[in-house]
Amino acid sequence: MALIDFANPNRFIRLVDRALPWLVVATALFCALGLYQAIVVAPDDYQQGATVKIMFIHVPAAWLGMLGWTLMSVAALGTLVWRHPLADVALKTTAPLGAAFTLMCLVTGALWGRPMWGTYWVWDARLTSVLVLFLMYLGVIALWRTVEDPSRAARAAAILTLVGAVNLPIIKFSVDWWSTLHQPASVLRLGGPTIHPALLMPLMIMAAAFTLLFVTLQLGAMRNEILRRRVRTLRLMQAANAGAS
Amino acid sequence: MNLGPHGGFIVAAYAIASVVVAGLICWIVADHRAQTKRLAELERSGMARRSARGAEPS
Numbered sequence: 001m002a003l004i005d006f007a008n009p010n011r012f013i014r015l016v017d018r019a020l021p022w023l024v025v026a027t028a029l030f031c032a033l034g035l036y037q038a039i040v041v042a043p044d045d046y047q048q049g050a051t052v053k054i055m056f057i058h059v060p061a062a063w064l065g066m067l068g069w070t071l072m073s074v075a076a077l078g079t080l081v082w083r084h085p086l087a088d089v090a091l092k093t094t095a096p097l098g099a100a101f102t103l104m105c106l107v108t109g110a111l112w113g114r115p116m117w118g119t120y121w122v123w124d125a126r127l128t129s130v131l132v133l134f135l136m137y138l139g140v141i142a143l144w145r146t147v148e149d150p151s152r153a154a155r156a157a158a159i160l161t162l163v164g165a166v167n168l169p170i171i172k173f174s175v176d177w178w179s180t181l182h183q184p185a186s187v188l189r190l191g192g193p194t195i196h197p198a199l200l201m202p203l204m205i206m207a208a209a210f211t212l213l214f215v216t217l218q219l220g221a222m223r224n225e226i227l228r229r230r231v232r233t234l235r236l237m238q239a240a241n242a243g244a245s
Numbered sequence: 246m247n248l249g250p251h252g253g254f255i256v257a258a259y260a261i262a263s264v265v266v267a268g269l270i271c272w273i274v275a276d277h278r279a280q281t282k283r284l285a286e287l288e289r290s291g292m293a294r295r296s297a298r299g300a301e302p303s
Contacts, residue, residue, distance in 0.1 A: 039246070040246070044249070049249045050247070050248045050251065050252065050255060051251045051254060051255060053248075053259075054254065054255055054258045057258060057259065057262045058258070061262070096272075100265050100268070100269055101265075103265065104261070104262050104265045107258070107261050108258040108261065108262060111254045111255075111257050111258040111261075112258065115250075115251040115254050217269055217270070217273055220273045220277065221273055223277065224273060224276045224277050224280050227280035228280050230284055231280060231283045231284055231287065234287040234288075234292040234293075235287065237292060238287065238290070
C-alpha cells in the first residue's frame with residue numbers, strides 16, 4: 001500500500017479501527033512495565049535521592065511536547081505544499097495533545113525544581129523556551145477555533161506552525177547556548193548518554209510508553225476529526241435541502 | 246518504598262501526569278461517542294454523503 005492510499009479518509013478510518021485495539025494493549029503494557037521500572041526497580045540518585053523518579057515522566061513529556069510540534073510542522077508542509085487531505089486533520093489534532101504533554105513537562109519540572117533548585121520556576125532559557133512552546137500550542141488551538149472556514153484555518157495554522165518551528169532548536173540547544181539552571185543534555189547528545197544504565201533503561205521504557213500513548217491518542221483524535229467534518233458536511237447539506245424546499 | 250523527604254513532590258508529579266493522561270483519554274473517547282451519535286442521527290434522518298450513496302448496492 002502506497003503512502004498516498006492513506007489520503008483516503010475512509011481507508012484511514014478502517015486502518016485506525018484495526019490498529020487502535022493493538023495500540024491500546026501495547027500502550028497499557030509499556031505503561032505498566034515503565035511505571036514498575038520507574039517506581040519499584042530504579043535506584044535513587046546519589047545526589048537527588050528519590051526525586052529522580054520525577055525524571056521518568058518529566059523527560060518523556062518534554063520529548064513528546066517537542067515531537068508534537070515537529071509532527072505539526074510536517075503536517076503544515078503537507079497542508080501548504082502537497083495539500084494532503086489528512087495533513088490539516090493531523091495538524092489540528094496534534095495541537096491539544098502537544099499542549100497537554102508540554103503542560104505536563106512544565107508542571108512536573110516545577111515539582112522537581114522546588115526540592116532540587118529551591119524554586120518552582122526560574123526565567124532561564126530552557127524553561128522560558130518550553131513555556132513559549134506551550135503558549136504557541138494554545139495559539140494554534142485558538143486559531144482553529146477562531147477561523148470558521150476549515151481550509152482558511154488550516155492554512156493560517158500551518159503558517160503559524162512553521163514560524164513556531166524556529167523555537168524547537170532553541171529549546172534543544174538552550175542549555176548549550178546560554179548559562180541555565182536547567183542541566184545540560186544527558187541522553188540525546190553526541191557523546192552518548194551520561195546517565196547510568198540503571199536509570200536510563202526505565203527512562204527509555206517510559207519514553208516508549210509515552211510515544212505509544214501519543215500515537216494512540218493522535219490516531220483516535222484524527223478519526224474523531226474526520227467524523228466531525230462528515231457531520232459538518234451533512235448538516236450543511238441538510239440546511240441546503242431545507243432552504244431549497 | 247521510601248520516597249524520602251520530598252515524597253510529596255514525587256506523588257504530586259505522578260498524580261498530575263495521571264490526571265492529564267486520563268483527561269486526554271476521556272476527551273477522545275467522549276468525542277468519538279458524540280461524533281458517532283451525531284452521524285448516526287443525520288443518517289437516520291436520510292442524510293448521506295455522496296461517497297456513501299455511491300457505495301450502496303444498487
